[in-house]
Amino acid sequence: MDYTKQIQEIATRLFAEDKIDVFVGYRLTGFDDNQVPALIRESKDVPLLVFNQKSVFNLSNYLKNDHTRNKRVGLVVKGCDSRSLNLLLTESQVKREKLYVVGIACEGVVDDAGQKMQNCLECMVPAAVVYDELLGEANMERRFIINADIQDMAAKELVQRREYFEEVFENCIRCNACRHSCPLCYCAKCCIDQETATLYNGANTTSSAFHALMTWSLHLAGRCVDCRNCEKACPSHLPLHLFHKWNERVIYENFQEHLAGVHEGDRGAFYKYSMQDPDDFIM
Amino acid sequence: MSVETIVTDKAGLQKFYEAIIAKNETYAPVEKFGKYDFKLVKNLSECDPESPIAKTMSAKPLFFPRSAKIMKYVATSAGTDVSETDEDPLAGKRVIVGMKHCDARALQVLDKVYNWDFIDTDYQKRRLNTVVISTRCDKAETHCFCTSLDYDVENLDAMDVLIVNGNDGKVYIKSKSEKGIEFLNSGVTSHTSRVTEEAAGEELKKQYTAFSASFRLKMDYKSINEKLSKIFDTPEFENVSSNCVSCNTCAFVCPTCHCFKISDEKVKDTGVRYKSYDSCNNGYFTLMAGGHNPRPAKYRRWRQRAMHKFVYYKERFGENLCVGCGKCTTSCPVNISIFEVINQVSK
Ligand code: SF4
Ligand code: SF4
Ligand code: SF4
Ligand code: SF4
Ligand code: SF4
Ligand code: SF4
Numbered sequence: 002m003d004y005t006k007q008i009q010e011i012a013t014r015l016f017a018e019d020k021i022d023v024f025v026g027y028r029l030t031g032f033d034d035n036q037v038p039a040l041i042r043e044s045k046d047v048p049l050l051v052f053n054q055k056s057v058f059n060l061s062n063y064l065k066n067d068h069t070r071n072k073r074v075g076l077v078v079k080g081c082d083s084r085s086l087n088l089l090l091t092e093s094q095v096k097r098e099k100l101y102v103v104g105i106a107c108e109g110v111v112d113d114a115g116q117k118m119q120n121c122l123e124c125m126v127p128a129a130v131v132y133d134e135l136l137g138e139a140n141m142e143r144r145f146i147i148n149a150d151i152q153d154m155a156a157k158e159l160v161q162r163r164e165y166f167e168e169v170f171e172n173c174i175r176c177n178a179c180r181h182s183c184p185l186c187y188c189a190k191c192c193i194d195q196e197t198a199t200l201y202n203g204a205n206t207t208s209s210a211f212h213a214l215m216t217w218s219l220h221l222a223g224r225c226v227d228c229r230n231c232e233k234a235c236p237s238h239l240p241l242h243l244f245h246k247w248n249e250r251v252i253y254e255n256f257q258e259h260l261a262g263v264h265e266g267d268r269g270a271f272y273k274y275s276m277q278d279p280d281d282f283i284m
Numbered sequence: 285m286s287v288e289t290i291v292t293d294k295a296g297l298q299k300f301y302e303a304i305i306a307k308n309e310t311y312a313p314v315e316k317f318g319k320y321d322f323k324l325v326k327n328l329s330e331c332d333p334e335s336p337i338a339k340t341m342s343a344k345p346l347f348f349p350r351s352a353k354i355m356k357y358v359a360t361s362a363g364t365d366v367s368e369t370d371e372d373p374l375a376g377k378r379v380i381v382g383m384k385h386c387d388a389r390a391l392q393v394l395d396k397v398y399n400w401d402f403i404d405t406d407y408q409k410r411r412l413n414t415v416v417i418s419t420r421c422d423k424a425e426t427h428c429f430c431t432s433l434d435y436d437v438e439n440l441d442a443m444d445v446l447i448v449n450g451n452d453g454k455v456y457i458k459s460k461s462e463k464g465i466e467f468l469n470s471g472v473t474s475h476t477s478r479v480t481e482e483a484a485g486e487e488l489k490k491q492y493t494a495f496s497a498s499f500r501l502k503m504d505y506k507s508i509n510e511k512l513s514k515i516f517d518t519p520e521f522e523n524v525s526s527n528c529v530s531c532n533t534c535a536f537v538c539p540t541c542h543c544f545k546i547s548d549e550k551v552k553d554t555g556v557r558y559k560s561y562d563s564c565n566n567g568y569f570t571l572m573a574g575g576h577n578p579r580p581a582k583y584r585r586w587r588q589r590a591m592h593k594f595v596y597y598k599e600r601f602g603e604n605l606c607v608g609c610g611k612c613t614t615s616c617p618v619n620i621s622i623f624e625v626i627n628q629v630s631k
Contacts, residue, residue, distance in 0.1 A: 030619050032426060032500070037618045038527040058618065067582055068526055172316050174350055174536050175560075181531040182617045194568065203547035204558035205351035234617030236341075236533050238317040 002108040004052040004136045008077060011103055011134065015075050016044035021101055023068055024075035025060045026050040035113065040068050052077060057110045057118070059228035061086040062184040064095050073099050079107040081120070083129035084226040084262030085184040090131070091266055094187055104132025106139045120227045120242070123148060126263055145253060145260075148246040172237045173210035175203075179231035179241055180217055185224050193217050218244035223252045223270030224261050255279050288468045289484045290457040292476040297447070297455045301381060302328050303472040304417070309378040313340050322346055322380065333382035337425040338614045342539035343383045344390065346374055347410045350536070351560040354546075359553040369556070372406060379415045379467070385440060386430040386609035388418040390539030392442035396601040397542055415467045419447040422495060427610025429501035429623050434603050437492055450487040451494060458484065501623050505594070505604060511630035513595045516587070520629040525586035527618045528565065534589070534612035534620070535563030540605050543569075564588045590626055 012024045028039035028049040036055050040063065041047060059082040063069055078086055083104055089095050106128035109121030121127075123146050128139035154162060180186045180193055193213040203209070218225075218241075225245040232241040252259050252270045256278070259270045292300065304310055305328055312331035313320035320335040322343045353369040395411065398404040418440075421428075440446070444464035448456045457473065458481075459465040535541040545562040548555045562569060565586065570579045579585050597605035606622065613621040 030621075031624065032621065035619065037620075040526040062529065063527070066526075168316060172319075172321065176531055176533040176536040176563075177566075178529070178531040178533040178615075178617050181529040194566075203545065204549060204560045206549075206558075209351075230617070234529075234531070234533070236319070236537050236615035237321075238319045240317065 002052075002054050002105075002137070004105065005050065007136050008052050008103060009047050009050050012041065012047045012050060012075060013044060015101055016047065020073065021075040022072040024050070025063045025069065026075075026077045027052055027056045027058070027060075038063060040066070042068070052105070054109065054111050054117075057112075057233065059085060059184050059226075059230045061089060062182060062230060064089055064184070065187045071099075073101070075101045075103065077103045077105065078129050078132070079105045079110070080124060080127040080129055081107075081226045081228040082184075083131045084126060084260075085228060087131050087262040087265055087267075088185060088224055088226070088269065089187070091262075091268055100133075102129070102132045102134075104129025104135040106135060106137030108137070118229065119149070120229050124227075125260060130263060131265065145258070147250055148242070150240065150243060151246045151250055154243060154247070167207070169239050169243075170207045170210040170214065173205075173214065173239060174237055175205040175210060175213065176236060178234040178236060179214075182230040182234035183221070184228070184230065185221060185226075186217070192220075214241075214244065218248060221245060222248035223256070223259060225249060226261050286465065287481050288459040288465050289479050289481050290468065290473050290476045291479045291484060292455050292457065293453070294455060296476050297457075298328065299475050300457065300472060301333055303474075304379055304381060307470070307472060308415075309376060311343070311346055311378060311380045313382045315339075322382075331382065334419060335382060337384060337421060337428065338610070340382075340384065342387050342390065342537060342609070342611060343380055344387070344394075344539045346380060346414070347391065347407055348394070348542060348544075349374065351558050352406070353556050354559045355557045357555050357557070359555075372409070375406070375409045375413060377413045379417060381417045383416055383418045383443070384609065385418055385420055385435075385443075386428070386607040387539050388416055388443040389430070389435065389440055390442075390607045390609070391416070392440070393540050393597075393601075393603050393605060393607065394542060395442070396603065397597075400601075415445065415463055416443045417445040417447065418443045419449070420491070420495065422449055422491075422498075424495070424499040424501075425610060425614075426500065427613040427621060427623070428499065429503065429608035429610065431496050431499055431608070432501065432503045433505055433606060433608045435608070448488055448491050450491055452487055454487070456484050456488060458488075501608075503623070503627060508626050508630055509594055509598055509604070512591065512626065513599075515630060516591070518629055520631075521583040521587045521590075524620070524625045524628055525583045528582050528586060528620055529617055530566055530582055530585070531617065532561070532563035532566050533615050533617065534565060534622075536561050537611045537615045538606075539609055539611065540593075540607060564592070586625065590622070590629065593622070594626055 008026055015021045024041040026039050027036040029051060030037050038058050038060055039049055060076055061082050090097055109117045112118050125143045125145060180191060193216055229242060235241060256270045305325060310325055311322045312325045312333055313335035314323040314331045320340040325331045356367045356369055358365045398407045444461045446458045446460050450456055459468050543562040544559050547558050571577045593606040594604055
């Protein structure tokens, strides 16, 4: 999966036709073979753009950025990224006509060790679902798999789960890299930002980490698209997907196989309250 | 000051660590979720004093905790009663093993600000009661550039005991302070032999030469200081910070950052006041009560980070507020490298 050439051509064309102000793609870090998000504002920098199985970051996170707000933006999205983009559109965070979306029919991305990421192995929607142009073939049929770690967790006794998560909360340093790296965390005043936190104090205690991460994961329940930006960002390497995948499974099983952001205009599961909704999974 | 130099082998070093842990309240890098953080240990098997550089958190929280209780209060109809908090868990006599050199030197840098206009007595007490044992690294990691800064291998006065894995397969343990001498004579080295400084000197030099040759990153910090001080308005800051997501990570993992905020945890009429980390890269850092924010844009906040580290602190305290440990870069969600930032803006 290498679309470097195609993406450079598209970006060059968009700048030449004056269709965009900024192109959000990937470039090499400059010190290893990993990549970082690149916000290209001039056509002379287009040759920096790359795309391959190391293009991990979900770039729709940059639609809340200083450099893209109210601008015409070119954007590269893989399957998961396009689902969060879909939600941002549905939740009126971006205007479709301001975007030129380069969709990728994704074959999966790899971690630092070169192993295909777990979310990619289990991915239900690898090809972009919203795009102006699609690179690759969108012919991949997948079926819902309960995440392997969630199966392990579900097999544990409640006390064991509690012990496990206590260690998670103890090792959280409350840096909020998770929240800032999540494309769907766009609130200008976030309830878990320590500076504006009113739900609990802003200290770095186990109880504050508990409240922050629980609140955060519930705000993403039915919206999280499993891109793992948050988990890759965490300096303590905490297994944050456990929160999100647990919620994803519960929602999939209880709310008509709901998967976040797959269909245009489809709102998050929690926006669609109905008296017929099941509630027997609560506690 | 006389110096104690001890020579032993790898097995002797393990015994040294075991003796330390058995006799002292000891903190060491403990692995959890693939990352090492300094925790109180009871056995050598729980920890790894030679934990990998890129996976080890700074030991700064043992001196400047991520969150510390600073007072308690009770609101009564007659007013508010303020009281001291419980005993500081970090103030007792203790030993830290497994700190990297950069991390130990960061204490030397932090000492200056904590001894400045306001003497932080909690910090002082923790420093005074701690024996810092630090191993010189054998090989630099991708983002290390400690030797490019004010790093003076002979004068790392923030540590008490230095450990060097010689290229000759031997391990050298050397005192660096009075506290260090006293510590080495407290029954933790009875299984080892003493050598003269000269006998060890040659090997220590050789090790340092090999170590300093292993750096990918090298720079002349004096010219960076000089250039940065003149380019406050360079538009380059906008480019280098464009993909920053404005989290707090770089500052929270940095061994020299020392900004904090105050918050209260209040239940009904009683409360605890906390002092916790803050970071100039988040959008609220300079937000004022009236709503004005002098650093609303990301590039201004990144400029503050670069300038505080390589201009302002240097001007006031004579040292860079960066020890080149690379922790910020390794932990950054988008791998922004402070080394690249300062070199690129001052190009
Ligand atoms: S989760 Fe799916 S779409 Fe996202 S990177 Fe992995 S394979 Fe690609
Ligand atoms: S919570 Fe994490 S995995 Fe889910 S959308 Fe946000 S960044 Fe991606
Ligand atoms: S990124 Fe990790 S350490 Fe930071 S707040 Fe989130 S969970 Fe905690
Ligand atoms: S700024 Fe980065 S490299 Fe410098 S001391 Fe802090 S964490 Fe280390
Ligand atoms: S760089 Fe920023 S967070 Fe770190 S000490 Fe300076 S002002 Fe504080
Ligand atoms: S860790 Fe990286 S993304 Fe976060 S504030 Fe620092 S430079 Fe920006």
